[in-house]
Amino acid sequence: MINKKVDNVKEALLGVTNNMTFMLGGFGLCGIPENAISELVRLRIENLTCISNNAGIDNFGLGLLLQNKQINKMISSYVGENDEFERQMLSGELEVELTPQGTLAEKCRAAQAGFPAFYTPAGYGTEVAKGKETREFDGKMYVLEPAFKADFAFVKAWKGDAAGNLIFKGTARNFNPLMCGAATITVAEVEELVPLGVLDPNQIHTPGIFVQRIFQGEKFGKRIEQRTVRKRS
Amino acid sequence: MINKKVDNVKEALLGVTNNMTFMLGGFGLCGIPENAISELVRLRIENLTCISNNAGIDNFGLGLLLQNKQINKMISSYVGENDEFERQMLSGELEVELTPQGTLAEKCRAAQAGFPAFYTPAGYGTEVAKGKETREFDGKMYVLEPAFKADFAFVKAWKGDAAGNLIFKGTARNFNPLMCGAATITVAEVEELVPLGVLDPNQIHTPGIFVQRIFQGEKFGKRIEQRTVRKRS
Amino acid sequence: MLDKIGIAKRIAKEVKNGYYVNLGIGIPTLVANFVRDDIEVEFQSENGVLGMGPFPFEGEEDADIINAGKQTITTMPGASFFDSATSFSMIRGKHVHLTILGAMEVSENGDIANWKIPGKMVKGMGGAMDLVASADNIIVAMMHTNKRGESKLLRRCSLPLTGVGCVTKVVTNLAVLEIKNNEFYLLERAPGVSVEVIQNATEGTLIIEGEIPEMDI
């Protein structure tokens, strides 16, 4: 077993600097690397490019880095519900590259899997395809999209072990497994770091080879963005 | 829940005919759809194109279809250890398209995921790339490989439910999950068909949407090709 | 004239036995409530769940189990969770049979615009561009006109497109329309709404063939 365990978030983020490109897992506030984000806020590094499906809300998730103006460019599919984001974007302070969600997912997967680029139908005929190569296969049009390149990927899992194996819970899985191994260094924070051998080898979502550092996260807030319930009848 | 359960292999294979293209899961004899193969032998349909990493052995797996001369063309990555196969291939009775294993896997995944083709470095500069488009990305050369097209995919899983959800065991997973949803109709045979709700939604390897028919398999032989053991010291 | 609930009810009739369905945010989400319970249907949400159920009972919300609208949900027996790449494999690979989503504009050739108002609103396309680029069966749920009373069924969309030539049907507060041959075909009128009202509210080419029945919802 190759040991990936580090003691805390500080050690896990060694080497992050200004001007880097980061991938951050999560959909909305679900499955986001809360500990890594807090540490990035504390470190005050800036001029960052962040690849993440969403941009958090004003006072949680990536919203915290936005408030601090640490982010220079966001690559996301959906950025609603964030006033500070909208302000920075419309004022031109923040560069935003909107990418169809399936394309965003596959650009991560391509980076993980060593594919340089791929053809997808998403965005053909729209401004997303502007300046990009398009091509017909079997009578349908596709857009060529390159794989992402990033320095660090920050992901959040439910359970993990020292070998770097990860298991996610529910829809908190989302982009997290795709970002593992898609950046030079992948840092995983887990709710529960279990002893080696506890996880069933047949039920690993992300094999440890895709993870360089893993640590036990602290105080996960796990906020709910839209609390919807029904009454008991 | 959309019910995919059928009563037996006969019902599961309704619609298979001569001249079709099939995908068959498995690596060597590990995780092969034994029940489907037996039924194809019984049905005596012929002039088949089979996509499968290997071609079985003389008296098991796809070797049974070869003995019957039901297969016209094989698309595989490795076909050693099969005398009848070698004879048919060298005599020209059998057409063989050898494909790098990772390319074979991805051609299945591309079909499943709606990608028309992909660029892979495998086979560049070899006869595998002959006649294919090649292209440079970041100083490295890649070959464009199209997605597979197939009429039926036959896969074998460990456990499954009526919704078509599948769980595989150990290395019997291999190509099986990638072929699900990669053909017009996917037929899954399982060692154990469990009641709906028994499988943990978090631990499904193949969501039921990729499977059209599922049935409880019978009498799995699960032969071992190379029995290697060590002595107890 | 229909309200949002009415639109959802009418669209629910388009959901057939054996369908996997992706519901967009807003009116489409309501459709799930009105699907006949004697047919087999599964709802997919692109953030990574198949087999969505109703909202959880109070106190049973789980922050790790949400839909694409970020609402807390439950799952049905036979459900599964998966990553975003697998989710879009389902969509891009045409395994999802029906996509229902909202729009700001639809044109007579089936273009749709629903993600951006230049200089004003840029929330992003989320999964909509993947959905409309891949699905064979796309129903748009929307009001027939915008807040200024202008038609949203146009000859050409004025807003940045989400997808081209992809919408197959539109269900509005006034009518059900099919898009074919680069024209809107009027199929049904909302209760109490005349053909003339629909004609006046439709900027794109409207084809009216024979007697147009009132919706049965």
Add this chain to the structure above:
Amino acid sequence: MLDKIGIAKRIAKEVKNGYYVNLGIGIPTLVANFVRDDIEVEFQSENGVLGMGPFPFEGEEDADIINAGKQTITTMPGASFFDSATSFSMIRGKHVHLTILGAMEVSENGDIANWKIPGKMVKGMGGAMDLVASADNIIVAMMHTNKRGESKLLRRCSLPLTGVGCVTKVVTNLAVLEIKNNEFYLLERAPGVSVEVIQNATEGTLIIEGEIPEMDI
């Protein structure tokens, strides 16, 4: 002169702490037995397992747990199983640090041939083409000459290629050689083997710089 075990022992020294390693069929498989046990290493097999262990005890074989050579195996704590696409993501994505495989021919520019003898033998490339096209560190384990005594280290391969310009090192029964600048650089001699013997058994350009040490295995 080394036997197969000797070659495996020498290659085992190339396996460094923290390496994920893919071992081909034949001599490479033996390498696992000789890796120092004070370093952290994991073995990947392209049929879908990471963290391979030794062969099972008699009676404990599981038909569902095999390596790429179709041999029954066991797994170590921390192991994982995955599908073939994920397996080649590890390989193509350069997450595997070292690939060790056999060859029929290697050329001085790093080409390798190991999958086909036209008209005679066609077993297929299996995962070898993916491995050699992607890995940065590829060691070939083979005999220096074939059964007819002809060199397998050539100016140009005569057999159909598996990959081009990819081999970084060759370990044979006679020597350890590095491939750079389109030449074979002699690094080490097998015990008791002279430089002259190696020179005579090598058809490709052989660079001999200074005193060539004997292997320490």
